[in-house]
Amino acid sequence: MVDKYITEPPQDIKVLTEAEVVVVGGGPGGHSAAVAAARNGAKTVLVERYGHLGGMATGGIVIQIPHMSDGSEEQQIAGLTQEWIDRLDPIGGVLVPRRSEIGSTDEKLVSYWRRFMGNTNKGRIEYTAWVDPELLKCVLNDMVEEAGIKLLLHSWGTRAIAEDGVVKGVIFESKSGRQAVMGKVIIDGTGDGDLLPSAGAEWEGGFDPSLRSSMLALVFRIGNCDYQKYCDFRENDPDKAQSLMSKMTEVAGTRLLPLPSPRNDVMWVNNWIPNLDNLNVEHLTELEVSMRRMMRKGFDFMKKNIPGFENSFILDTASQTGTRGGRRVIGETRISDEDIKGGKQYQDTIAVIPRMGPPQESPGKYVNIPYRCLVPVKTEGLLVAGRSFSSDGAANNMANLIPHCIAMGQAAGVAAAIAVKEGIQPRQVDYRKLQEKLLDQDVPLPGIEPAKVTS
Ligand SMILES: Cc1cc2nc3c(=O)[nH]c(=O)nc-3n(C[C@H](O)[C@H](O)[C@H](O)COP(=O)(O)OP(=O)(O)OC[C@H]3O[C@@H](n4cnc5c(N)ncnc54)[C@H](O)[C@@H]3O)c2cc1C
Numbered sequence: 001m002v003d004k005y006i007t008e009p010p011q012d013i014k015v016l017t018e019a020e021v022v023v024v025g026g027g028p029g030g031h032s033a034a035v036a037a038a039r040n041g042a043k044t045v046l047v048e049r050y051g052h053l054g055g056m057a058t059g060g061i062v063i064q065i066p067h068m069s070d071g072s073e074e075q076q077i078a079g080l081t082q083e084w085i086d087r088l089d090p091i092g093g094v095l096v097p098r099r100s101e102i103g104s105t106d107e108k109l110v111s112y113w114r115r116f117m118g119n120t121n122k123g124r125i126e127y128t129a130w131v132d133p134e135l136l137k138c139v140l141n142d143m144v145e146e147a148g149i150k151l152l153l154h155s156w157g158t159r160a161i162a163e164d165g166v167v168k169g170v171i172f173e174s175k176s177g178r179q180a181v182m183g184k185v186i187i188d189g190t191g192d193g194d195l196l197p198s199a200g201a202e203w204e205g206g207f208d209p210s211l212r213s214s215m216l217a218l219v220f221r222i223g224n225c226d227y228q229k230y231c232d233f234r235e236n237d238p239d240k241a242q243s244l245m246s247k248m249t250e251v252a253g254t255r256l257l258p259l260p261s262p263r264n265d266v267m268w269v270n271n272w273i274p275n276l277d278n279l280n281v282e283h284l285t286e287l288e289v290s291m292r293r294m295m296r297k298g299f300d301f302m303k304k305n306i307p308g309f310e311n312s313f314i315l316d317t318a319s320q321t322g323t324r325g326g327r328r329v330i331g332e333t334r335i336s337d338e339d340i341k342g343g344k345q346y347q348d349t350i351a352v353i354p355r356m357g358p359p360q361e362s363p364g365k366y367v368n369i370p371y372r373c374l375v376p377v378k379t380e381g382l383l384v385a386g387r388s389f390s391s392d393g394a395a396n397n398m399a400n401l402i403p404h405c406i407a408m409g410q411a412a413g414v415a416a417a418i419a420v421k422e423g424i425q426p427r428q429v430d431y432r433k434l435q436e437k438l439l440d441q442d443v444p445l446p447g448i449e450p451a452k453v454t455s
Helices: 028-039 079-091 107-113 133-146 229-236 236-251 283-303 339-340 393-399 404-424 431-440
Strands: 014-018 021-024 044-047 129-131 150-152 156-164 167-176 177-182 187-188 220-223 258-259 266-271 315-316 347-355 366-370 382-384
Touching: 021 028, 021 079, 021 167, 021 404, 028 044, 028 079, 028 133, 028 187, 028 404, 044 431, 079 129, 079 133, 079 404, 129 133, 133 150, 156 177, 167 187, 187 283, 187 404, 220 283, 229 236, 236 258, 266 283, 283 315, 339 393, 347 404, 366 393, 366 404, 382 404, 404 431
Parallel strands: 014 177, 021 044, 021 187, 044 150, 187 382
Antiparallel strands: 156 167, 167 177, 220 266, 220 315, 258 266, 347 366
């Protein structure tokens, strides 16, 4: 069919509110950006399309926050990620080793944590957390309320308002109709980079079937199961476990991977559905329908055949489709796979990411994330926070995990607040001031000394 178009008539749009920093998308990147901007003095609005915050970490039921340390005794990711953990811990919302246990070789500890993926690294304790998505939604609301952020839920950001290359606000749709929020710095925290085209920002992205980031998912949870019993079975009879998992893949038509949660009787099931584009509504629809079919077939097999699932049931499915990639901004610095493999260092590093595997096996100790990969080339008034940072597909694939996105969000929020305070564009923010503030806010930046820039 030939493409057909209609022209939408112009209309006046009500400006609901004005702020200094407007963040669209309340996932790990966007939520952290909003909290950091508000805590650093900016009047902040957060616009989120669903009725809760947390993005993939809550609505997507991606409840593993991995690799905050690299197997050594050092913790590389803290800041707002650590705050999530500290707030979840007293309310029973997280399963995580103690900070004092990071890097430990204690045999009892290692043998306990070995059963949880990503909690041990060659016989040492690695810092990975498993979170309760419902309690996390509550914690994230608390953080927003305490920071004095104006929150707009059920609000879908549809367009950036841009004039002469400067982004000045956002149009969003909700049950109240089409409205606008104006701001001095706009942060795209949608994960998919939804604002980039209308902002006039350059971006890249698309399919690369060889990458994890090109695979969609519909995560689901299983209740009334027994994780430790399932682990016993895998340890005692690995061949049979392997053959049953292969059979389940065959029956379901896709690989299903049960993973732990903070509760022994609840697991989440990860999956990887190839060849679907997360920016194509028909593909998203196909995913939701076909994956539910595969889930039922796989779950029936699991319940009948795999120890630990005998009395289980499907607890829920993710309200947010599992999208691992999306649009990636073309930023002032673009991180490539070679940069990561070569351990490239940046003057404006705002986060470090532990390597997966002992540091001595890689040329550079950490993956460095520079501030300038959040700053679009040319477009003013705009930053990105989260997985749409400037990178090639392979680098994005490696560095878009939840703690990485929280760290990038925290930096974007602090930078936006500095820009507002100084009346400058985000690209003009002095990275040394940004680093100084991040260091003050519990963000580990190994090798970077507080600059103590005045003025
Ligand atoms: C199945 C799966 C398994 C994964 N496994 C892991 C894992 O084990 N550990 C890990 O750390 N990472 C994992 N990841 C990656 C990680 O979850 C994401 O990369 C990370 O959540 C990205 O954070 P973000 O804030 O950029 O985007 P998101 O988490 O996607 O959050 C984006 C937010 O913006 C909102 N939003 C989107 N568009 C709009 C709009 N137009 N208007 C308003 N709001 C909007 C969304 O509702 C959401 O709240 C996995 C991802 C998937 C899909």
